[in-house]
Amino acid sequence: MRTLFVVATEHASKIGLSLLKKEDGSLAELNRPKGKETLLFLTRKITDKSCNMSQPTVETGTNAVPAPNLPATPTDMGKFISGAGMLKKILSLMAFFMAFMTVMVVLFIYMNNTAMRHYQFQVNMSRDYELLEVKQDDPELIVYIRQMHLRPVKEMQGEYMDVYNDTPAEDLGYVLNLLNNKSEGVFVEAGAYNDGKTSETAWLEKKLNWKGLLIQPDPRHYFNLKKHDRERSQAIHGCLSPSPYPKEVSFHQGDRDGVKINSIHSNSIIDDSDIFNTRVKCFPLYSLLLAMNVTAIDYLCLKTGGTELQVLETIPFDRVVIKVINIHLQNKDVEKDTIKKFLATKNYLFAQHIKESYIFFLNRKRRLDTKIDTEAL
Numbered sequence: 001m002r003t004l005f006v007v008a009t010e011h012a013s014k015i016g017l018s019l020l021k022k023e024d025g026s027l028a029e030l031n032r033p034k035g036k037e038t039l040l041f042l043t044r045k046i047t048d049k050s051c052n053m054s055q056p057t058v059e060t061g062t063n064a065v066p067a068p069n070l071p072a073t074p075t076d077m078g079k080f081i082s083g084a085g086m087l088k089k090i091l092s093l094m095a096f097f098m099a100f101m102t103v104m105v106v107l108f109i110y111m112n113n114t115a116m117r118h119y120q121f122q123v124n125m126s127r128d129y130e131l132l133e134v135k136q137d138d139p140e141l142i143v144y145i146r147q148m149h150l151r152p153v154k155e156m157q158g159e160y161m162d163v164y165n166d167t168p169a170e171d172l173g174y175v176l177n178l179l180n181n182k183s184e185g186v187f188v189e190a191g192a193y194n195d196g197k198t199s200e201t202a203w204l205e206k207k208l209n210w211k212g213l214l215i216q217p218d219p220r221h222y223f224n225l226k227k228h229d230r231e232r233s234q235a236i237h238g239c240l241s242p243s244p245y246p247k248e249v250s251f252h253q254g255d256r257d258g259v260k261i262n263s264i265h266s267n268s269i270i271d272d273s274d275i276f277n278t279r280v281k282c283f284p285l286y287s288l289l290l291a292m293n294v295t296a297i298d299y300l301c302l303k304t305g306g307t308e309l310q311v312l313e314t315i316p317f318d319r320v321v322i323k324v325i326n327i328h329l330q331n332k333d334v335e336k337d338t339i340k341k342f343l344a345t346k347n348y349l350f351a352q353h354i355k356e357s358y359i360f361f362l363n364r365k366r367r368l369d370t371k372i373d374t375e376a377l
Contacts, residue, residue, distance in 0.1 A: 136244050136284035136314070145283055145291040149238060153214065153230035168203045171357040175324050178351065178361050179298055186294055187212035188285070190240050190311075191303030191328070193225045194218070200301055200326075205232050212299075213292055215240060217251050217280045234292065240302075241282035242310030251278040284314045296321040303328040309335050309342065317346045325360045 134141050168176060179185065185204065192199045192214035204210035211232040216222040217239040225235055241247050289295060300322045302308045308327050315322075325348065329336055336358065340350050348360040 134245050136287045137290060141287055142290045145287060149236050150234050150291055153226060153233050153235045164203055164206050171354040172200055174352055174354060174359060175299060175326060178324050182298060183208045185210045185298035187299040188297055189301040190215040192216050193221050194303055196221045196224045205230060213288060219278055238280050239282040240304055240311045241284045242307040244284055244314045247282045248279055249282055251280045286316055289320060298323045301326045309339050323362050327358045328356045329358055330356060
């Protein structure tokens, strides 16, 4: 009210009018130089200002008084709009959070399942599968080997560059002396072309018309084997089983002679770097002989990388005859004496040690309980 009085007084002084504020708050003129209309106009202006205190106006001009900054009173519609916007933001955040959590849960389940499949695949690829119920002389197994695995070495036409010396290698020459330089004999060579280039029985085939079986588990060396001129021989991509039943094992490139059989070398699962190694099938020697339709051979050459004794133990010596056995062993192999003792029980005599070759020959005075007539060989 004081502000209104000051404003009215200032305005009245501009027009030459003196005002007096009464006790009841009204204004009265002291002098009236410009007539009654001026007082009425002034009184009306003051009354208008008093009635519009809640909604101040802003006057223009050089002496305009700024209106006070009063906070705007929110309406119900404003409150509704503000609340709806906040709710919309909250719902958007909740939807994003739920979508994020859903994606994370799906990703976790997928990764967990992938890890389990990877582990199961690793176990399957490192496990030695043993067909325990399949005997080594099972007719179905023999037919399976004959039809699915035995292959002639020379399957395609072409020129071969194999060169043969006039005389055999030292160990092979000793074997021939034991066999009286026999022609048209039968051999089995396990580990043929292990170096990808040479085979101990190639000279026998080319010079003395021998025939036989070449066994090679390494897919690279097996492919090279197929390039050689061995038209009288058959080949198998596989290995000799250390058990009297077929197996499927992992082939390891870094091993001495290629094959690693987990049940013999280690009971642990191979690591991730080994899971893509080649899987090869291993058959008992007796099964392979039956698939070849032979039960007597003149020369057996074993280069199996540590499973020689186990392979020999699978042979039913009362049903097959092997005249000469050449076992390749390294100096660090600890089974030399064990092999000698085992073959002694099968009536084999240790003949000679030449480099890595340990040569045994069958004693002609063999046990009488054998089912095979050795004189017919």
